Structure formats: structure tokens, C-alpha cells
Amino acid sequence: MLKRIGPVNGRDHSQITPEGAVCIIREADFPKPFPWELEYNCPVHENWNIVHTGRLIPECHAIYVCNDNCLRGVIMTADEMKGEQQFSAVMPNERDSINGRLEQVTIDGVSRVIDRLPYRPKAVQVFLVCMHHFVGADERYIFRQLRERYPDIFFMQCWMDPIMQKVAKTPEQKQRYQMMLPVQPLPENLFHVNVLGDDLPLPASCDIARLLAGHQMILRQVQDCQTFAEYKAMGDGWLTLVRSPLAVYGVSRLSRASRRPYLYLSVPMTYEEIRLRLTELMTLVYEKEDENRETSVAKKLAAEEVKAFAEREIPECEAAFARLREKLTGWSVALDYLGCVRPLSTARLLLDHGIRVTKVYADAFDPIEEQDYLWIREHTPMLSIASTNHPRARYVAPVERGMKEKVLAIGPKAAFFENTVHFVNQIESAGDWGFDGIKCLISRIEKALQEEKDPESIVPLKGLGWENCVE
Numbered sequence: 001m002l003k004r005i006g007p008v009n010g011r012d013h014s015q016i017t018p019e020g021a022v023c024i025i026r027e028a029d030f031p032k033p034f035p036w037e038l039e040y041n042c043p044v045h046e047n048w049n050i051v052h053t054g055r056l057i058p059e060c061h062a063i064y065v066c067n068d069n070c071l072r073g074v075i076m077t078a079d080e081m082k083g084e085q086q087f088s089a090v091m092p093n094e095r096d097s098i099n100g101r102l103e104q105v106t107i108d109g110v111s112r113v114i115d116r117l118p119y120r121p122k123a124v125q126v127f128l129v130c131m132h133h134f135v136g137a138d139e140r141y142i143f144r145q146l147r148e149r150y151p152d153i154f155f156m157q158c159w160m161d162p163i164m165q166k167v168a169k170t171p172e173q174k175q176r177y178q179m180m181l182p183v184q185p186l187p188e189n190l191f192h193v194n195v196l197g198d199d200l201p202l203p204a205s206c207d208i209a210r211l212l213a214g215h216q217m218i219l220r221q222v223q224d225c226q227t228f229a230e231y232k233a234m235g236d237g238w239l240t241l242v243r244s245p246l247a248v249y250g251v252s253r254l255s256r257a258s259r260r261p262y263l264y265l266s267v268p269m270t271y272e273e274i275r276l277r278l279t280e281l282m283t284l285v286y287e288k289e290d291e292n293r294e295t296s297v298a299k300k301l302a303a304e305e306v307k308a309f310a311e312r313e314i315p316e317c318e319a320a321f322a323r324l325r326e327k328l329t330g331w332s333v334a335l336d337y338l339g340c341v342r343p344l345s346t347a348r349l350l351l352d353h354g355i356r357v358t359k360v361y362a363d364a365f366d367p368i369e370e371q372d373y374l375w376i377r378e379h380t381p382m383l384s385i386a387s388t389n390h391p392r393a394r395y396v397a398p399v400e401r402g403m404k405e406k407v408l409a410i411g412p413k414a415a416f417f418e419n420t421v422h423f424v425n426q427i428e429s430a431g432d433w434g435f436d437g438i439k440c441l442i443s444r445i446e447k448a449l450q451e452e453k454d455p456e457s458i459v460p461l462k463g464l465g466w467e468n469c470v471e
Contacts, residue, residue: 063124067092107142128160316435334418410445424448
């Protein structure tokens, strides 16, 4: 694992100040506390990338059309995942890239891969890359030709183009949209609600699943599908839910095309917002059950059901917090945006329950967290916001074990920068949501307090939990 500090030419890097990489929330701009400029890439890789996400589609093959210098990272990821059987590459050379033949090289290369596969994939994700932008390749022509050659295969038009990361839709947003296209509208089934665009599945214990079950409705997720046909059959769902901000673009387009509703249920961590989001969901349910029911009536019924549900759940959360406060005596907490989908919301929840959160690691925030940002500024103005990408982030001296205050981290980047052996090793809030998610988080914190982990051997591993989603 790479080291972020250490003596070089007799100079102790721990003495270099992390100026510009850390600020207090009272002085932090929202939603971008740090400017976008030269970035440091710390050796924490537990987040999912386009290779992991693409593997969620069953009976699907991925083909990357890329020069070998950039392709090596993708190949290493596929090897680490033992996903060689679902992965191929087409590697144009320099001449192919500049002589005007890149479209034909791409088409022929992808065709050769498909023809040589030992099986016939139901779907293929073809990843174009930066050089296709540079030479002005006609992507529509490429995919039109591929669909004509292989009418039995569903082609997904994906991109691996980091040059567009901050000026257009990101590769992750484009890929997730393409992954949703097979879910074309089928005759509606009142009892089917879909979850699309998320890496990690909602557990059966989550608030959403339990409330829907009370109305004989079931959640269906890509992680439950064993075949491509099962995945396409999700087209009969009357409602689509999405938690990942990377997937909202795709789900919203799918909703407009199908004329069926969707609901963005970001991962709220405060009681008030959880109740609000659940009420929005159940209002749609009551309206669907009786299409003659007025929205005001449906909203009233939903609010009553959610209120009763919350009155059962909140005391359990409060009891868990009471136990946790006692166990965290003498500890501070740091958390990051990889471990928590809503880091400010999570920090607010913990602070509001007497947990001493001292640092949040994030380079930007989702605008949906503005109220959480304002609340923390008012109640804990000295809370630190620390960049993970700023070049000087690598000079932030870690807490020496046993020498200073004990730190518990939530998320792999917080664990890395704080150099703590007590951390909750999770990404994307572990897929949890709502009151159930709060109780699960508290349970993981309690477990992290009891056991030690070595961050240097854990956090560089790619794609935390992906194998549990594809088995």
C-alpha cells in the first residue's frame, strides 16, 4: 500500500501543513468546499467502478475498446474480480486512432470478440473511450452496425471517458442509464415495485420493503435476477425507486419514456426526513391502489401509516443510541462520503444524539444535503471538512495509535486518513435505508469498537461487497 507521509531527502512530511485540504464547516462553501484542480488519488479503492456495476446484469458480456495504456486498470479490476469470462478488450493502435478508421476497427473488433466467445451473451456492454471523442467517431453508426449484425443481442452503449467527468454526464451516469434500457414497459403489475440503478441491494428488513409488504407489494432488484429474461421482466413494475444520485438521470429518462412514476429516495439519516420520504412513497401506493382516490386523502392515509410505523421504530433507535453513547465515551468519530451516501446527514444524526463527530471527509456534497449543512454550521461550527483529493491531503498526519484521542471511522477513506484500526468498513451506507439503516449502522459501530482491523490491508481492495451481489 502506498504511504502518504514519510521522510524524503531528510524532510519529515508530517511537518508540512495540510493548508487548503482542511477547513471548518463554518468557513466551508456549499456544495463545493474545495476547488476542482490538481487531484491526489489516495490508495482507497473499495468503491465500485464501471466494471463492478456492469457485472450486475446477468448473461451480459463487457467489451472495452481502448488503447492498452488506459486499459490496464480495467483489466486488473476484472482479474481481481475473477471476471475474465465476462470481459473482453479491443485495443486499437495509434494508426487506427488517426487514420479515420476507428469506427470500423471498433465494429470489427467487437464482432470478432462476439464470434469467438464460447457462449452467446444475451446483452453486451460496449465501452467507448476518450479517443472516440478526440477523433470525432460516429458512435451512432457504430452501434447501428452492431445491432444490424447481431439482432439477438441487446447492446448497451457505455463510456469510459474520464475527460468528460466534470463537463457532462459521468461514465457512471451513462452506464446506469444504458443498463436500465432493457427494462421496457410491460403490462403493469400492481404488486411489483422496482429498484434500479443501485450497486447494493436493499435488505428485506428495510423500512421500504416492510411497508410495501403490508400492501402485498414486493421489491424487485437487479441483484435478484438470475437471467437476462428475469431482468427484462421487471418492465411490469408500476413504480421505480432509486437511491443512488448517479442513477437519477437514467431513472428519470426511463420514467418519462414509460409514463410511469419514479421516486428518488436518497439515504436520509434524520427521523424527520425518513418520515417525509416514506410518506411520499406510501402516498403513491395509496393512489395506485385506488386511482379514484384524491391525492389529499392518499397523503393523509400515508401520513397516518408512516406515523404509526415511526412510533414503533424510533424508540428502538433511541435505545440503541443510548447504548452507543456510553460505549463511545472518550472516542471521536470521523466519517467519509464513500461509507455514507449522505455524510452530512449522517454526521447530523450522530451529533444530534450526543456522538462526538469531529471530521467529515468529502470533496463535494449533494445539494440535497443543504439543510444538514446549515444545521451543522449552527450547532457544531468547528466540525472539520477534509478533502480526500487535494494534493496536500497526503500530508495530513495520521493519529498515532495509542498516543492521542481514540478515533472511530465510518468508511474506508476516513479509516485510511485517520489511520485507525477501529472502523466501519462499508460503502454506500451498506445498502441500508431509513430507521432500519440507523439501527444497522449503530450495530456496525458497536462491532467496530470491539474489533481491530488493519486499514492498509483492507481499504486498497476494490469493489467492497460486489461478490455478494452477483452470486
